[in-house]
Amino acid sequence: MPSDRRGFLLAGAAALTLAPLRGWALDADQARALIDTALGEVYQVINSGQPPARMYRDFESIFVRYADVDVIARSALGPAARQADPGALAAYTQAFQGYIGRKYGKRFREFIGSRIEVTGARPLKSFFAVTSVAHLNGRAPMEVEWHVSNKSGRDRFFNIIIEGVNMLASERAEIAAMLTSRRGDLAALTADLQAAG
Amino acid sequence: MHPLSLAARLALCLALAGCASKPVMQDGIQVNDPYEAQNRRVHAFNKEVDRRVIGPIARLVSDKDDASNEPGAMDLVINAGSNLSLPGKIANSLLQGRPEPAIKNFFRFGVNTTLGIGGLLDPAGSDFGLPEHDTDFGETLAVWGVPEGAYLELPVLGPSTQRDAAGKVVDLLIDPLYHLLHRDAAWAAFGLRVASKAGERARFGDTVDSVLQDSADSYAQLRLIYLMHRRHELNEGGTAIDPYAAAGADDAIDPYAE
Numbered sequence: 239m240p241s242d243r244r245g246f247l248l249a250g251a252a253a254l255t256l257a258p259l260r261g262w263a264l265d266a267d268q269a270r271a272l273i274d275t276a277l278g279e280v281y282q283v284i285n286s287g288q289p290p291a292r293m294y295r296d297f298e299s300i301f302v303r304y305a306d307v308d309v310i311a312r313s314a315l316g317p318a319a320r321q322a323d324p325g326a327l328a329a330y331t332q333a334f335q336g337y338i339g340r341k342y343g344k345r346f347r348e349f350i351g352s353r354i355e356v357t358g359a360r361p362l363k364s365f366f367a368v369t370s371v372a373h374l375n376g377r378a379p380m381e382v383e384w385h386v387s388n389k390s391g392r393d394r395f396f397n398i399i400i401e402g403v404n405m406l407a408s409e410r411a412e413i414a415a416m417l418t419s420r421r422g423d424l425a426a427l428t429a430d431l432q433a434a435g
Numbered sequence: 436m437h438p439l440s441l442a443a444r445l446a447l448c449l450a451l452a453g454c455a456s457k458p459v460m461q462d463g464i465q466v467n468d469p470y471e472a473q474n475r476r477v478h479a480f481n482k483e484v485d486r487r488v489i490g491p492i493a494r495l496v497s498d499k500d501d502a503s504n505e506p507g508a509m510d511l512v513i514n515a516g517s518n519l520s521l522p523g524k525i526a527n528s529l530l531q532g533r534p535e536p537a538i539k540n541f542f543r544f545g546v547n548t549t550l551g552i553g554g555l556l557d558p559a560g561s562d563f564g565l566p567e568h569d570t571d572f573g574e575t576l577a578v579w580g581v582p583e584g585a586y587l588e589l590p591v592l593g594p595s596t597q598r599d600a601a602g603k604v605v606d607l608l609i610d611p612l613y614h615l616l617h618r619d620a621a622w623a624a625f626g627l628r629v630a631s632k633a634g635e636r637a638r639f640g641d642t643v644d645s646v647l648q649d650s651a652d653s654y655a656q657l658r659l660i661y662l663m664h665r666r667h668e669l670n671e672g673g674t675a676i677d678p679y680a681a682a683g684a685d686d687a688i689d690p691y692a693e
Contacts, residue, residue, distance in 0.1 A: 313678035345642065363677050378566045389679045396678055402667020403660050406676050407463040411659050414462070415652035434649075 266359035269366035269386035272393045274356050276304035277370075281353075284346050293346060298339025306387065306394035307335050313396075314409040318417060318424065326424050333431035340435035351375055354382060364389070365396075462659055463676045464666075467585050474588040478654045481593060482647055490644060493637030509634045511555045516631020517567060518547050518554025519624050523610040527570045531578040536568035543567060569668075572609065573602030577669045586658055594661035
């Protein structure tokens with residue numbers, strides 16, 4: 239009996255320790271799958287040979303489908319997001335996603351003939367980090383890390399870190415500077431964003 | 436009060452004010468920029484140099500290069516220049532106590548100097564799986580425990596830190612290449628290195644242009660990008676921003692903050 243009980247206790251302890259691990263593993267696979275799918279669509283656009291303006295719109299729609307645009311836009315705006323009224327915030331978010339589509343879409347030429355290989359996923363803080371390596375023509379391979387969360391209710395990425403350069407941090411600085419030059423006027427910033435990128 | 440003691444107190448105040456500029460958290464990373472005013476003047480100068488001189492030349496060269504599919508003159512110059520940088524990188528890896536990258540760069544140098552016709556081509560990278568392992572004396576100093584120091588923007592050379600700027604000077608002095616070559620050859624090698632750097636600037640021209648010319652505050656943007664990238668290279672801390680945690684904190688009402 240004692241040995242049975244010990245076995246039971248051990249099994250219970252093992253189940254308790256393994257359960258969260260299994261939970262993590264499942265989510266890490268989902269996070270990885272999300273980035274794989276999103277990248278597949280990005281490369282379809284890059285290799286489509288469409289006119290640039292059309293590509294930027296396609297990149298924007300991919301961004302909207304796979305990224306948590308609300309949280310990215312809000313985080314980029316910083317403390318000002320707290321005071322903003324919902325209508326103004328929604329208009330800003332709309333302008334922000336177009337700006338991101340154009341700004342990052344303009345870099346597409348560098349990715350023609352390249353490939354990005356997803357190499358792994360691991361839990362980090364309250365979310366997941368999906369790691370990948372970008373093989374670009376004539377350059378040393380670049381590390382690209384994607385941060386994926388399901389806090390919005392769906393799996394979405396909210397940050398891209400290319401060789402240490404953090405998109406969210408960089409956009410926070412940029413949006414803060416744009417807002418300062420407009421003396422904190424969110425509507426004016428939104429108008430600027432529609433033309434920027 | 437004795438005038439001298441007053442002067443001493445004033446000097447002490449000034450010295451303390453100089454030290455008082457502690458690193459601050461900005462956009463999710465630590466920024467230590469006590470020389471910001473001076474740096475911004477240098478940045479304005481660099482931006483102007485880039486817009487008027489480097490950018491146009493880079494565009495001219497890369498347009499010419501794009502016309503043909505074969506490796507252009509620019510690629511050859513970039514290859515040859517970076518090949519000549521390898522002895523210095525090998526020396527730095529050894530100073531850091533890292534034999535593996537030193538050995539890889541040693542074989543890379545051997546392969547590209549011979550099969551790659553004096554470094555003009557890059558068979559080591561394309562056929563032997565030996566890409567360049569980048570390092571410098573700034574990294575050596577970091578490995579030795581020297582702190583990063585203040586952020587600096589150097590004329591023409593661009594963003595740096597006190598540690599990296601010191602590293603650049605030492606790199607020029609310790610580069611084995613310049614000690615092995617005659618003076619004229621050393622100057623030629625140095626010229627090729629500079630041309631190679633300019634070629635890289637041309638190759639990444641669009642990216643540099645977009646940061647420098649399209650940012651609302653290109654100084655702050657460049658500083659942020661440089662520090663994040665450099666710290667990543669030196670394994671000195673990544674930045675994992677959790678906007679969900681931040682959003683939660685934002686939503687909490689703090690009556691004392693009003």
